Amino acid sequence: MKKIFTLISVAVAAMSVQAQSIWKAAEFDLSTAVETELSEGVYGGGTAEGPDTSIPLTIKTSTITATVDGITMTGLSTPNSLSKKDVEDGKTQVYWELKGKKADDENPNDALITDVCTPQFAQYLMPKGNPGFQHWEFYELNSDGDEVFRAYDTFWEPGATAMPAKGAYYKFAATTSGSLRVAIYGNKNQNPTYIVDEATLTPLTPDKVQVSIYYQNTGFAYESQKDEEGNVIPGSEKYFNVGPMAEDYVLQHTNGVTQNRPVLGYLDFDVEAGKTYWLFNPKSQIGIYGFYFASGTTGIANVKAELDSNVRYNLAGQMVNENYKGVVIQNGRKFMQK
Secondary structure (H helix, E strand, C coil): CHHHHHHHHHHCCCCCCCEEEEEEHHHCCHHHCEEEEECCCEECCEECCEECCCCECCEEEEEEEEEECCEEEEEEECCCCCCHHHHHCCCCCCCCEEECCCCCCCCCCCCCCCCCCCCCCCCEEECCCCCEEEEEEEEEECCCCCEEEEEEEEECCCCCCCCCCECCEEEEEECCCEEEEEEEEECCCCCCCEEEECCCCEECCHHHCEEEEEEECCCEECECCECCCCCECCCCCECCEEEECCCCCCCCEECCEECCCCEEEEEEEEECCCCEEEEECCCCCEEEEEEEEEECCCCECCCCCCCCCCCEECCCCCEECCCCCEEEEECCEEEEEC
16 A cells, blocks of 8 residues: 555645645634533433433533535534532633644654645644433542542444434535545544444445544554665655455554554545535544545445555545546556546
8 A cells, every 4th residue: 555655645736626625623713613502311410320310411512613615514522511629620611622733843743744644634623522312420429438520421323313412523514525534533442433424324334434544652653664864754654554444443453453542544435415424433532633525526436445456546545436537546657537
């Protein structure tokens, strides 16, 4: 795959015939976020096993909205309530955190700002809360006799008859058909990440989602080639997980092993005009660097993932067929497909 992504990084300036738009979280004005209160399925009592539905509660949530030509993203962040101790300590509720160093920092993060990344992102917005249907909070005494604040959720699973009412998730409503690339930061990735068609309440099947994922250990890591001085040769970086999403929907798989490590990278999938797609991890949070939308018929095909002379890729790294319009890479050669 190294050859493909090297060529992609070199060819990124050559845009296809599709209309393309990029939204970056680092440039978003958080003062436009809208704060509201949720009460449905929210309770102020219970135990670890379940809520006390006789005790109603409200929690606050924050919504952000970003629109580019052809698609609108709505992001939700629903943190747990502040505990009594938090209030006593003068803490205030935080809904979104802009994380990561700026691209022009003297020592920027070694993340999505390398030459191999298309487009490049340096910072991401991280929301709070777990996507779910019921949320309950209560206090209990621990073994030392101290009062401890607890918060629990019921999580969304495939087969559910509704979408999450709260938590951290993103919705992408398309007015134009096209190809969407979302740059994400996954907080804990032993859990599945879903892209769900709102109309059918069904996750897109793994063959419909292409992933390009790094993982984090002590820092963000990727394979690369280095020069004699030990510097990474631009364009030689390689993702650890590239290709169709894993069958269990877990983003990070390295040598067949799933690790509980943060990850970052891209999710690519087609969208249809008039449809809405939800992106979330039911038991964790997903941060968003931004997204890249190319409108128009994509010609994305379900072709085999092996690198051979019969497979063509677009500049987003997706496998395409002969119906795709724009710049493609095949067998190490870049050309315009009309």
